[in-house]
Amino acid sequence: MIKRLSLIAALVSALGVSAAGATDVTGAGSSFANPIFQKWAAEFFNATKNKVNYNSIGSGAGINQIKAKTVDFGASDIPMTDEELAQANLTQFPAIVGGVIPVVNIPGIATGSLKLTGELLADIYLGKIQKWDDAAIKALNPGLNLPDALIAPVRRADSSGTSYIFTNYLSKVSAEWKTKVGFNASPAWPVGLGGKGNEGLVAFVSRIPNSIGYTEYAYVKQNKMNYVKVANSTGAYVEPDENSFKAAAANADWNKTFYQLLTNQPGKESWPIVGATFVLMQKVQDKPESGSEVLKFFDYSFKNGDKTAESIDYLVMPAAVKDTIRKSWGVIKDASGKAIAY
Secondary structure, three states, rough: HHHHHHHHHHHHHHOOOOOOOOOOOOEOOOOOOOHHHHHHHHHHHHHHOOOOEEEOOHHHHHHHHHHHOOEEEEEEEOOOHHHHHHHHOEEEEEEEEEEEEEEEOOOOOOOOOOEEHHHHHHHHOOOOOOOOOOHHHHHHHOOOOOOOOEEEEEEEEOOOOHHHHHHHHHHHHHHHHHHHHHOOOOOOOOOEEEOOOOOOOOHHHOOOOEEEEEEEEEHHHOOEEEEEEOOOOOOOEOOHHHHHHHHHHOOOOOOOOOOOOOOOOOOOOOOOOEEEEEEEOOOOEEEEHHHHHHHHHHHHHHHHHHHHHHHHOOOOOOOOHHHHHHHHHHHHOOOOEEEEOO
8 A cells, every 4th residue: 555655656756746736727817807716717727626826915026026037927017118028038828807996985975976087086085175074075976965074085005906907097198197196006196095906995995084085996795895986087977887997998008019908998979997917927948837827817808707807896808819929929929939828
């Protein structure tokens, strides 16, 4: 029996198979996409028995980890420019599109009843508007009984793609925000309590009366958050849902480049704060079998995961864009220069 076990162990070692399974892969980054990545990973495991372990640590950390080669793929809501990708010897492709939604916890105010413009959102996070019954907010919401209460802004504490999308939008609609703060994953917030991850932000808003925050729509639905309607580029107030996300994303030209920013897009049906999550991979794979498995996971999810994504109001990539993405995988190769896509 001992000899038999030793032989099995030797074979396992020779084949490079670990106890966890040779095809298990790891990814890390965007909390924006975490709900759908977890669901897709569960479906992939049920179909193949191969594990995709995804760690929701924020987009900035996801970029750092794929650069350091400590994960098989990174995920970020911050698209890297073609020049940045070339410098880091990385490639990226969009996996999913979603909406960033302002959420509030104001006693007596029902979900979707409060309206704000982008300029008012910027002024709240600049600390210029400090109470819910401010004249500018009341003028937009004459039918609401807004309280004489201090606004408690909540923002992300970590390096966040959701913050990148949100502040990119604020920079487009507020000249003062663009000048004083600008947009990036870790801006110098003038005000606000910081929560780690979309999960942490949602927890703070849920607990703090008269607070406001921003999060991906899947978190709004899962946690029954009260969302705010935001004026789009035409001045229209639309519902945050698949249709308004799709209207905004329709302006993207994925054939030109995967570097696309989708905030404040034209069209009266467009939700104004939309972004994509991008998967980042090394062009030259030290572990080509793991890299191939990552591509199998996303190929499987692109083929079978649309309904799951749509059930929590993510926008899936159109079939033609998925074909463009699959073609882009040809640049991912092993050390000998052979493409790893199956």
